[in-house]
Amino acid sequence: MRLRFILATAFALALCACGTAGPEPVAGGPRIQASLAATWPEAGPARQTAFSRDGRLMASSDASGAVIIRDTSSWKVVEQLAHPGGATSIAFSRDGTHLFSGGYDAAVRDWDLGRHALARTFKGARGSIWTLDVSPDGATLAAAGEDALIRIWDLGRSGSPLTLNGHRRNVWDVRFSPDGTQLASGSFDQEARVWDVTGKALHVLKGHSQAIVGLDYSPDGKLLATGADDSTIRFWRASDGVRLRVIENGRHVDKVAFSPDGHWLASGGHARGAVGTLWHELTGDGSDGASVRIWRVADGALVTNLPHPDDVIYVAFSRDGRWLVTSGEDNRFRLWRLQLVEG
Numbered sequence: 001m002r003l004r005f006i007l008a009t010a011f012a013l014a015l016c017a018c019g020t021a022g023p024e025p026v027a028g029g030p031r032i033q034a035s036l037a038a039t040w041p042e043a044g045p046a047r048q049t050a051f052s053r054d055g056r057l058m059a060s061s062d063a064s065g066a067v068i069i070r071d072t073s074s075w076k077v078v079e080q081l082a083h084p085g086g087a088t089s090i091a092f093s094r095d096g097t098h099l100f101s102g103g104y105d106a107a108v109r110d111w112d113l114g115r116h117a118l119a120r121t122f123k124g125a126r127g128s129i130w131t132l133d134v135s136p137d138g139a140t141l142a143a144a145g146e147d148a149l150i151r152i153w154d155l156g157r158s159g160s161p162l163t164l165n166g167h168r169r170n171v172w173d174v175r176f177s178p179d180g181t182q183l184a185s186g187s188f189d190q191e192a193r194v195w196d197v198t199g200k201a202l203h204v205l206k207g208h209s210q211a212i213v214g215l216d217y218s219p220d221g222k223l224l225a226t227g228a229d230d231s232t233i234r235f236w237r238a239s240d241g242v243r244l245r246v247i248e249n250g251r252h253v254d255k256v257a258f259s260p261d262g263h264w265l266a267s268g269g270h271a272r273g274a275v276g277t278l279w280h281e282l283t284g285d286g287s288d289g290a291s292v293r294i295w296r297v298a299d300g301a302l303v304t305n306l307p308h309p310d311d312v313i314y315v316a317f318s319r320d321g322r323w324l325v326t327s328g329e330d331n332r333f334r335l336w337r338l339q340l341v342e343g
Contacts, residue, residue, distance in 0.1 A: 032303050
């Protein structure tokens with residue numbers, strides 16, 4: 001009887017909460033259409049994807065520790081690796097011959113893809129590694145996570161990393177600027193920070209009211225986009241940290257990514273509101289939610305919703321901009337074919 005009451009109450013609240021789903025896609029102007037091309041099941045919740053700089057390879061990680069590399073000409077698996085304890089984050093070296101994986105074990109592993117072997121392990125973090133990025137020149141690797149510190153390793157030599165200390169809570173995402181002179185970071189402390197790569201703090205971006213989970217630079221380096229648990233996406237001028245636009249997403253935002261041409265921004269996040277999530281977990285019912293959205297950068301308009309049955313924590317455009325890969329808590333990666341629609 002008690003369970004029946006809880007379910008009935010949750011259902012009623014879910015109906016009341018349906019108005020918080022976010023904006024509707026626009027019908028005019030340039031837009032993106034997306035069609036589902038493939039679905040790849042994983043052993044654990046899907047985590048991140050990364051494309052090599054030449055676009056020939058795509059890697060994916062999941063919470064079971066599996067790291068899978070695919071050839072993007074056929075999307076067939078060409079390599080399988082295993083990060084002990086679970087893989088969270090991944091990044092290719094500049095030349096695509098190495099892949100770095102971060103994990104729940106607080107380590108970053110460097111895999112030599114040519115030799116199919118582990119080359120070295122970077123240690124020192126005191127908690128899970130949530131994010132990795134390689135500098136545009138391929139010389140340095142940035143990693144951050146649960147201990148709130150950002151570590152930058154010189155890949156050409158051994159020794160201790162440069163450590164950036166400023167965030168008060170765990171760091172969810174780091175990204176080098178396209179020219180390699182800056183590093184941006186987003187944290188559970190509700191702040192994004194922009195650093196000189198020598199370690200000097202440049203800007204602190206304030207305005208989000210909950211954790212900043214995802215961020216990305218536009219390809220020309222002029223914009224920085226942040227997505228947060230406060231259900232907003234914010235655009236900032238990268239040169240001085242001035243806020244330019246706020247987009248109301250309606251639900252938590254877990255990742256943002258610019259398209260290679262800079263015209264579009266993809267966001268991944270929660271499929272449902274809090275009550276809808278409770279209903280889904282209790283009953284297994286509930287239609288797909290708009291976990292992934294594509295926005296027009298020029299005016300901030302929503303152009304496409306991509307439905308998923310569960311939350312999406314990562315989105316990544318292919319290097320040619322023709323594909324989008326999304327990772328879901330339903331243990332699946334999805335490959336979407338993108339097409340431009342004019343007018």
